[in-house]
Amino acid sequence: LQGQRLYTSVRLTGLLVGLFLLIMPFIFPAPEGLSDAGWKVMGVTGLMAVWWVTGPVNITVTALVPLVAFPFLGVADFKAAAAPYSHPTVYLFFGGFLIARALQRWNLHKRIALIIASSVGTRPDMLILGFMIAVAFLSMWVSNTATAVMMLPVAASVISYISGPDGDANPANNRIGTAMMLGIAYAASIGGIGTLVGTPPNAFMAAFLSAEPYNYEISFVGWMALAVPLVIIMLPLCWFILTHIMFRECLSPELRKSGAEGRKAVREALKELGPMKTAEWRVGGVFLFVALAWMFRPLLSSLPGLETINDSSIGVLGGLLMFLMPAGTLKDGLKVRLLSWEDAEKLPWGVLILFGGGLSMAALISQTGASDWIGSGLSSFETMPLLLMTLCITGTILLLTELTSNVTTTAALLPVIAALGTSAGIDPILLAVPAALAASCAFMLPVATPPNAVVFASGYITIPQMIKAGVLVNLVAIGVITLAAYFYLPVFF
Secondary structure, X not given: OOOOOOOOHHHHHHHHHHHHHHHHHHHOOOOOOXXXXXXXXXXXXXXXXXXXXXXXOOHHHHOOHHHHHHHHHOOOOHHHHHHHHHOHHHHHHHHHHHHHHHHHHOOHHHHHHXXXXXXXXXXXXXXXHHHHHHHHHHHOOOOHHHHHHHHHHHHHHHHHHHHOOOOOOOHHHOHHHHHHXXXXXXXXXXXXXXXXXXXXXXXXXXXXXXXXXXXXXOOHHHHHHHHHHHXXXXXXXXXXXXXHHHOHHHXXXXXHHHHHHHHHHHHHHHHHOOOOOHHHHHHHHHHHHHHHHHHOHXXXXXXXXXXXXXXXXXXXXXXXXXXXXXXXEOOOOOEEEOOOHHHHOOOOHHHHHHHHHHHHHHHHHHHOOHHHHHHHHOHHHOOOXXXXXXXXXXXXXXXXXXXXXXXXHHHHHHHHHHHHHHHOOOOOHHHHHHHHHHHOOOOOOOOOOHHHHXXXXXXXXXXXXXXXXXXXXXXXXXXXXXXXXXXXHHHOO
């Protein structure tokens, strides 16, 4: 486009600062206690962190830097630098993407959401709760963004029924609509933490901790046992804040009748989908098979001949079944499969590359001893009580994620946080898990998460409204995650 600048002042500054950090090891000697290789890795880490924050290039492009920088700097050959890009967790997410894409192609995700949303009471606050439960459940399996986009028009229809023909003509002043839209965005983020494939920081953290020197295996069902209770706690608290504190209009007795009309709108949307199609039944069958296989994978692994299966192989199997299984005959007589490669081309491939880049960076930080050096530099925090340390990490990560990508924040800071734990004699997993959870809980700004941006674009929300509600939900998230990490997490690890 004519007149479009390639680099804003912030991006140009970030580009130059990142390049300076990259060459800094060739200008200044390595700090005491850090090897030359570790010093070079810190230069690459600095470049990637600055570029991720300032965005001179797309974050996925930045994730390719280790493939070039590490071999050219002599700290690792290409094979070693590239190995993390094919980490099993990358394929776990890939399989999850394929399954989610099949759900979306045949609208099964919408049917599930509408069934849940239509099963609650007729009061406006209960309708909002129904939408939040539906969105949270789907966000455990389907992209948070796709879930929010799908539910937006249905929610708008419900809001119009509740407001009635004499309702406020300005959507920004429709406070019930504001509560509904914020509930959708917040539920998408909260629900995502429930599974390893629900949001990228979860999977990145599991992959990071599975490598040397930590060697933790966090299974799919193990993570659900830890995280789903947090979803169950945080979701009603978030709903209470929205409907009983911020937007008490949702409790108005006068609106109960219009709430019944809103429920009718949900059921009409469900009716428009028609009866369950053959393709939906088959997609649902594969989805159920994969979910059960993930949950009972430890039992499956104990069977003769199945000792080597893992969550990643189960996820990819689910994707392959979608490619192989026929969808039945469509109305126009066409016969297609549940998933085609044209559908797969629409997957967020950049997220998979982003995983690889972050894991490659983290692996070299550990292998060159840079993590030990980082930990020694944070020795002043070693005397801090674990509860206070967890609180500080959770709050810091959550606030950073309000302005930066959650997965880039996790990739950049998880090695530092793990090093801090090791230096302080604390099991790194006790700090890494709350950090990953906090990275997905940003509720204050439209730029914080894609669901926030999606609902903000609806016109029902102003930035001050999102900030006021988001501050309270952020405080709840910080408190729940901190207490869970301190009291509940040690039960699992």
